[in-house]
Amino acid sequence: MTKDTLLRWWCTYFRHTRKNSKITYYTKAYLRTLVPHWWCEMKRKRMMKWFDSLQASEQSHIIERVDYYCRPALPATIPDDAPTIGELSYSNRRNFNGSRMNSVYFFDAHEYVRCFPQHLRWLFFGGDCDYTFPQPVISKARSIHPASEPDNNTLLNMDKVRHFTWIYDPYHWKQKQCAILFRGDARGKVERQRFIEMWKEHPWCDLVSTGHMSIFDHLRYRYIMCLEGYDVASNLKWVMSSNSVAVMPRPTCETWFMEGRLIPNYHYIEIADDYHDLIDRITYYEEHPDEAKAIVEHAHEWVKQFQDKKREDLISLMVLTKYFRLTGQETGNSLHD
DSSP states (O other), rough: HHHHHHHHHHHHHHHHSSSHHHHHHHHHHHHHHOOOHHHHHHHHHHHHHHHHSSSSHHHHHHHHHHHHHHBBSSSSSOOSSSOBBBGOTTTOEEEEEEOOHHHHHHHHHHHHTTTTTTTTOOOEEEEEOOOOSSSOOSSSSSOOOOTTHHHHHEEOSSSSHHOOOOOOOOSOOOGGGGEOOOOEEOOOHHHHHHHHHTTSSSSEEEEESSOSHHHHHHTTTTEEOOOOOSOOOHHHHHHHSSSEEEESSSSSOTTTTTTOOOBTTTTTTEOOTTTHHHHHEEEEEEHHHHHHHHHHHHHHHHHHHHHHHHHHHHHEEEHHHHHHHHOOOOOOOOOOO
């Protein structure tokens, strides 16, 4: 067995250099549905007490994120006949518009709404989303607007088994190949197709419309393209947790990861929307490697804020509490606004 094979085996199976396990995800998600509702409500109350015990700086950070995720236009009204959260079930996985949602959206939403009184009403959409709803809707994604402006899409962390993957990278940036990698499904995605056609012949570029490449093999490259698909680039989170640099135009959509707050050329390398300056931008960072390595460090700092599961749970509960309050409903729990 070669050294490279041993390293791949070690990283993949012992250091989580791979995609999240869907078997593990679905097992845990199903078991959570068996927990009685009263226990979940008690958990919510315990989490609120934990918030009160945190230092002021930590409370401020949490409230800032809650306000970023949930800022609907006021007055935030939902129809009297909107579905109640108690109506959400695995067999009744319906969005507010009647469309059927994928099971991961059900499990990710149910993990938190089960902690609230089941008579509360909401508008929920589980699916890709690159637009803004005219009413206050809870969704996975939204188009990016300035944080000072209201946005009817309240964000909840959904489809996280695919999107929120943190990996171990055994290679330092300098050890990686000076090349630009893209692997992703470009079928029906015009911008991805245009990017591949523009740069596929360049010697620095390895661009293929497919998802069949392990995360470990991605890590041999210094620069990894993170191109939006139906909404956000699903690989952006794990790329920013690696020692490679994410390369992309300024994002137009965001999720729980707050892509709208990422700073160009600080958290990622920004290229033009039409991709024309790709090689010029990469040439610059090859000539200024310390700046490229600084981007890696800044990306790691950004990722770190999402890796505390207990805090993420608290923020999710506070986002929902604020949503229900702003839509004129009482949750039976006082909470910091």
